[in-house]
Amino acid sequence: MEAVRAGRTDEVVRLLDGMTDAERRAHFPALKALRKELRTASSWSAESRRAHPALHAAGAACQTGAAAVASWLSGTDMRWSQAAPAVLIDVLGDRDPDWLADVVHRLARRPVGSNVPYELMAGLVRLAGCPVPTTEAYVRGWMTHISQSRPRGGTLCDRLRRDPHLAQLVPAFFEIDDIGSQLRWLSGDGPHSWTKALAELTAEGTLDRRATVDACVARLLRGGSAADHRVFLDLLRDLALTRDEQRQRTADWAALASDAVSVVASHAQSVLGALALDGELTPRLLAETTEGVLFRPEKKLVRAQLVLVGKVLTREASVAGELLPAVARAFAHEDSDVQERALKLVERHIGKVTAPEVRDELAEAAGELIPALRVRAAGSLGAGVPEPEPVVYEELLPPAPEPVRLAPAPGSAAELAEEVNALMASGADVAAFERTLDGLVRHVHRDRDALLDTLEPLIARRWWGDPSVRHDLRATDWFGRYHHLLDPASSLDLLLATLRGKVITSALEPAPQGTAPDGGCVHDALARAVEARLWEVAHRIRTEPLPFLLSTPTWSTGLLEPDELVDRLDAYRRLGARVAAVDFGHALLRVRRGDRAAAVTAARRAAALGTEEGTRLARWLTAEGPARPASRRTSGPRVLIELDELPGLRDGLPAPLKPLGGPVSVFRDRWYCRHWNADVRGHWPALLPELPELVAARILRDVSTVAVDDDRGAAAALPRLAEADGEAGGAVHLCVAYGLGARHAQDRLAAVDALLVLAARGRLDPGLLGADLGQLARHGAVKPVRLAESLRTAAATGANATIWGVLRHTLPVLLADLATDGTVPSARGLGDLLAVAAECAERSGARGELPHLARAADRRGSSRLVAQARRLRSALTDGTAAA
Template identity: 70%
Template sequence: MNALMDAVRAGRTAEAVSLLDEMTDAERRAVFGELKALRKELRAAPWDAGSRRAYPPLYVAGVACQTGAAAVAAWIAAADMRWSRTSPALLLRILGDRDPKWLADVTHRLAERPASSGVPYELMAGLVRLSGCPVPTTDAYVRGWLGHIGATWQREETVLDRLRQDPYLPQLVAALFETDDIGGFFGWLAGDGPNSWYGALSRLAAEGTLDRGAMIDACVARLLRGGTTADQRAFLRLLKDLSLTAEEQRARIADWLALASDAVSPVASHAQSVLGALALDGGLTPRQLAEMSDAVLFRPEKKLVRAQLVLLRKILTRDASTAEELLPAVAQAFGHEDSEVQERALKLVERHLKKVESEDVRAELASAADQLIPALRVRAVRTLGAEQAGPEPVAYAEVLPLAPEPVRLAPAPETAAELAEEVGALMATEGDVAAFERALDGLVRHAHRDRDVLLEALTPVVARRWWNSTDPRYVMRADDHFGRADRIYNAADGLDLLLATLHGRVHTATLLRSVQQGTAGTACVHSPLSRAFEARLWEVSYRLRTEPLPFLLSTPTWSTGLLEPDELVDRLAEYVRLDARVGEADFAQALLRVRREDRAAAETAAERAAALGTTEGARLARRLTHRGPDLPVERRRTSGNRILLEYGELPELQEDFPAEFRPLGRPVSVYRERWYCYHWSGDIRRHWLALLPERRELVAVRLLRDVSTAAVDDARGAAAFLPLLAESGGAAGEAVHLCLAYGLGARHPEDRLAAVDALLTLAARGQLDAARLGADLGQLIRRGAVKPVRLAESARTAAATGANATVWEMLRHTLPVLLAELAVGGANTPARGLGDLLAVAAECAERCGARGELPHLAQAAQRRGASRLVSQARRLRIALTLEPREIVNSLTKGA
């Protein structure tokens, strides 16, 4: 046994195997305790040279020295054993003399492990051969089988050859259709060409090796079950390669109808094409075709809807007797969001209406015309006999969401145990500004009140923090880590600094150096914000070690970061009573947060502050009564296809503020500032907004290039902070509106949705300058920074909430810039997506009753052709220039 342990520690696998062969079962069981102890020892330093050397023989010995099937399976699949690189053949040799029933138990236990466990397929397949058990059909086994069969580069064989040699082919192919989310992996392995999985399986089905009917049924059933697009594409490709006959297609009409209705777009398109071919060959009854149309015409994909209308036109042209059955189905498209689809459907109904004799059907068609856009609805009055709209439009009422109200912060937790719970939750979730500020103030208060009780309560919170390790070899010491100027990436890092300080992991000299020197070395466009945020954290940490503060002066009153002036005066008075020394950075942050918008309340609080007779009281009084400009002089600059802003100096923030806060008032330059830095965390932006809760422009101008990447560089998440920017205070000027413009043109839907939330919030608060925003969007589109099709999606989403007038007012100032470019550039230069933008504008104008001239719209409406751009320009022109009664008259006269 000693020789075996020496061989294992030395990494001599062959010697360990030879010794294991000579040992009895009792001797193997006896040595297993030492193997477990060695495994525990290696876990402490898994990447040491000695550990890497010992793991392979340890892996083999642990398998050989256990008798329980569950224990052996757990040892084989253990995460720390995964990188031992022991060959499956060696394990099969070790296990080869065991009872077949025992081996079958191990096999199925390994197969039931998740695929992420990394159990080699070769091992599981070898155990199946040794035990003679039924082949497992679990997720891990099927995925392993796919990878094994597909690895044809290892030998001169094709996928077809390897499948033909597999004795368990029928069972594993059947399992392929039952395995969740396998399509993406299968499709990636399948590839194209003669050596593809698709070709191999269809060939085996054609020659009878696999049951063709069962495979077709399994494919269709898998598509009906639904799943991700990648999953569905793989099985759709296989179904197509099976080349169904007309009889096989007719036998599954109900399945095609269900797929055309509810499946993902590629599958629905295939089902539609199959049903269309059957319909043209007489394989579908008019009722079945109408049922199909009812489903497809409600789908959002315009391609599917248009294809269905084409199919219906062909059937109606061929067989007049189907009109009474099919035209009501066509009328379902009257309610489609795309006006061009509505017009196509109306033309189809108009063309075949004379074939309808039933008055009930005609009445149904006339009733459905109420869903049409106004111009088409008036046309339907003349052609379908629809009920005419009243001469006066219905009064429009804009629907905007309720403006979000700030929430008053609750007091810091009363007990250390409650505080510890909140700190633990905050470290796990990176909560909002309110949660962070309450936790920060709570740590200061309880450290001042009873440090030992606080430390005891925080024990479970810090138990697993990286800086709390006792092993200096593998974890960087907290003092070295926090001693660097760029180590506070987000609010959780700030709390880590405070907790590490409380537990003595950061030296006092390091804290003092950071308080005195700050983070001036990390100069970038964000550094004024990050330096001010971090300065208070360093100061609080230093005071925790040297002279604990009784509480923080800068804790906000509201969730936006705003601090009520009377509350700050009360806190200063309490500091005077306690004879406590005010923290310089803490008080500077309080001055930036104090509310000055209510001039009457500010002046009253200023009188109280001056009466305190302290330096801080006098500074607060000056701050509250200051009447200088809130924002510096601004200037627009361009950088590539971006429009950015530069700000001048703001003297107010240069006076009476510590060095780490003064950069907030210094100029912002487009070309001198460094834009790429370590401030990548989106979480920190909400805390930057809370630094200056009444001056969001000063934050927005420094984040403008970041949010522009969402539109220009297709970055994800760069616009996520926009709703918080809209909820913040102060003027919503050039920087805020440019940020919003970039967000509305973002590449990713979640960023566009955040921008729409911000747009509606600003509109609900009466702070949106739609004309400025629209003009900015026009210029950004003209420069190529924003794509019209993305803006159209954002505008459509905002309009769908009921904000039609707001969206129209924005687009009313965007479109003239683009239409002017079109008028100057000629017929071949329309911006891609301009037709979609005109469609949204037309719908908003129709809904809110907008009237008036739009520059350059007439030229676009008079262009030749029937493109989407031209048709939507004509629609918008009609909506803007004619009253409802005039529309009726013009159409009646044939205009």
């Protein structure tokens, strides 16, 4: 035991070699106790790092059960300080082969994250002489080992060829999810890559060719990420399938062309095309494949499929009766260009159809075409054209989300501990964080010692909770010097460290809160306001615990009902508790003043309390709420907003909150900004629930990066801004405009949600948003292709009139430039915007003139832009003009 504690692993092994099994078993309780002792300490302490390798080896040697030994060897507490595989093989090598086989297969079934060394598992397999495991952990370890064994000679292919278990392990890796990224990382794409090596081994007969090809195709059929599939597609290409091998798998190619990721579908489509043009594909299978491909989102694949069908029809007229109905499925496609291409193909080959029922089917399918194409189909296909009827359109906006009332704070310390643990592990929204924070304050006031006992297991896992650190300088140094709270977890770290006594009282004085005016970066006013309350709560935990928080919102948006705040102040008065200044300031910022009748009634009750805070609340509720400050817009590709000072928000608030009413200037300098965490930004709208403009102006530059710089994640706060109770002005609309042009889909979806919420609540200004989008697209800050995708998504919910109302102000700006210079950057993708506008106009029955549209529609050619301009003009007039 002395050797184990001292980490003298070689001595431990020598001592174990001289023991009987009974003597080893007698030592195990002491080893188990030492492990428990080290587990309560930090895994990174010097004592743990020193003892764990020797303990790891000794514990494995002093047990006799295979399950117990496997569990000991893969223990998470010793994951990063294990004994060397050679040492473990030495201490286990004298066991029965069947027992060793049991151990190695149990180890191989452990998750990859258990970090069981491959060298250990492979060594035990050699000693046991057992079949090799084919689990994910073993196969991934084997691949890494083979790839990194270059000093031992030969290429990757040579090393694989010499491996005795190659035939068992290669089929296994086809069954492991996301293995492709590891293959790419291990060997790259060069001539010595894994795919080239496997293809060479297959060609020479070392690997069974049919089994390898079948496994590769099956893996592609199973689905997965595009990055993963690119690797297996490379392998399939390296295998160079013969025409017979391709013909045997026509059903697989059809399934891949319809459902696989784009790059795989394109390859499958090319294989099927070659077979079809050589007459080796049945018309029925080609028709089924065509139906699947035509509704894929990739326009390139759709166009290629229509071209392929056209070539087949040109070569063999007799198959028109089977193929044209499949083509006609595209008449219901959301893209009018696809509809027109399909209609042209049907018109070109309709004469080859002899069966009347097929002609009737095609004519009936034409009813799904857009109005202009439907008129054309009436002449070419004999489709009926119904008499135009007045459009009776009803906007179907998704219902606006209702604010959720916060649940009461956790009633027991155990429930609170669960909430704190979940929040620190995965973050939380405003409602969960505020509820947990209030519960922590309440339980500290109620029974500090009982709360500490309940939280002790959680505290022991925090970096500042290391019991081997016997003083509070480590946490004090961190929280005192780097006092910025970057996310909800770090905020709770501060409070729990204070509760545990890890932060000295002097570090919690108001000084670290910072009372300097807004500086450093544009977010400081918001961030300092949030942090100031948390530092104040931490100080009161140490000096004078609060009974509960005054500023806990009533609703998930951050809004606090005035009657509820009066009740809390009355409870403070009866308890004789001293109000915390910043907490009360937060309550004033959150209290509802928009409902004037409720505010005046609550003000009378507050004044009757006879306390200083009651009087201040009464004055706050009866005063006129601060109007939106005057704003100015910057010019250039990145449009930002500057706000003037808002004195009404600065008066009556404590110093850390006063900068919220200060002016907002454009953040031009490249100063360091620490507010990169999206979790923090998501809590800012709840600080000023009736003034979303002040928050939007301060995060506008961040949101602009999702469109201008192709960043990710900054638009996540947009739905919360839209749900706020205050009026949405220029800053909110400009944030939404940038979000609609974001590079990444999740940011665009957040902006679409915000747009629809504003529209459903009657707070969307289509003219303002449309003009913003026009200017941003004109200057290149927002790409029309991305904007079209966002607006098409919004319109698909039923908001056609809303989206048309936006686009009727966006398109004239872009069409005006097009009228004078057809090569302007915004022209790229303008056809997509016109297509969305045309569809919205057709569905909503919009009529009227659109400036500069006629000049675009009268341009020569049949480009998408011109075709969609003509379609929109047709929709805005009588809906019957030719496309």
